[in-house]
Amino acid sequence: MAAAATQGREIVLLMGPPGAGKGTQASRLAAERGLTKLSTGDMLRDHVARGTELGQRAQAFMDAGDLVPDDVIIGMVSATFEEAPAMRFLLDGFPRTPGQAAALDALLAEHGARITAAIVLDVDDEELVRRLLGRAEEEGRSDDSEDVIRNRMDVYRRQTQPLLDYYDGQRSLRRVDGSGDMETITARMRDVLEAMEDGSSHGRDGASPPGSPMGNP
Numbered sequence: 001m002a003a004a005a006t007q008g009r010e011i012v013l014l015m016g017p018p019g020a021g022k023g024t025q026a027s028r029l030a031a032e033r034g035l036t037k038l039s040t041g042d043m044l045r046d047h048v049a050r051g052t053e054l055g056q057r058a059q060a061f062m063d064a065g066d067l068v069p070d071d072v073i074i075g076m077v078s079a080t081f082e083e084a085p086a087m088r089f090l091l092d093g094f095p096r097t098p099g100q101a102a103a104l105d106a107l108l109a110e111h112g113a114r115i116t117a118a119i120v121l122d123v124d125d126e127e128l129v130r131r132l133l134g135r136a137e138e139e140g141r142s143d144d145s146e147d148v149i150r151n152r153m154d155v156y157r158r159q160t161q162p163l164l165d166y167y168d169g170q171r172s173l174r175r176v177d178g179s180g181d182m183e184t185i186t187a188r189m190r191d192v193l194e195a196m197e198d199g200s201s202h203g204r205d206g207a208s209p210p211g212s213p214m215g216n217p
Contacts, residue, residue, distance in 0.1 A: 009112070010087075010116050012035060012117055013118040015121070018132060018149070019128040019132040021185065036088060040096075044068065058072050077107060087111050095163065102166075117174050118172050119189055121177075132149045133146060176189055
């Protein structure tokens with residue numbers, strides 16, 4: 001691991017469609033770079049389990065079948081930042097909207113930090129369908145048909161595009177080829193971050209500058 005990977009502030013947002021392997025890559029990249037992986041689900045479970053004021057508010061919304069509002073989620077993120085020894089995080093599944101992204105930017109600014117990179121894993125649609133159908137078969141999930149999977153992919157794109165546009169406008173968006181073996185994909189993300197540390201606008205091995213098409217593997 002490069003020495004720079006464990007020094008200073010680093011806030012990485014990782015996004016990807018269903019089947020892109022985002023969860024696995026988030027854990028690998030966080031471990032490699034000494035980042036604390038932060039997800040909305042983990043935060044909610046932790047606060048509910050500890051019975052915090054935020055957890056109790058969140059539980060009330062969840063019990064009613066409602067989405068937990070942004071101010072509660074942002075409050076949990078703020079509490080995590082306050083308790084952290086260093087501003088070094090990998091965000092998985094948060095933010096989900098430009099409104100959440102703007103609130104996160106304001107919160108980071110209070111800690112003298114900003115988003116280092118918003119990385120999105122790009123994988124060909126047919127490869128995603130193949131992966132998810134294989135996973136469904138392994139897990140015995142007959143309800144995960146090809147039509148259902150393609151619909152999930154469409155929903156992801158519609159919901160995520162405004163967020164991609166937001167970070168593209170900030171020039172922090174980086175697209176990474178999500179095909180290939182796990183180590184190759186991790187290496188591509190590593191190269192993106194190292195290139196940004198060096199002040200470069202281009203990564204290597206599949207990284208591409210903001211707003212550009214997916215890089216070559």
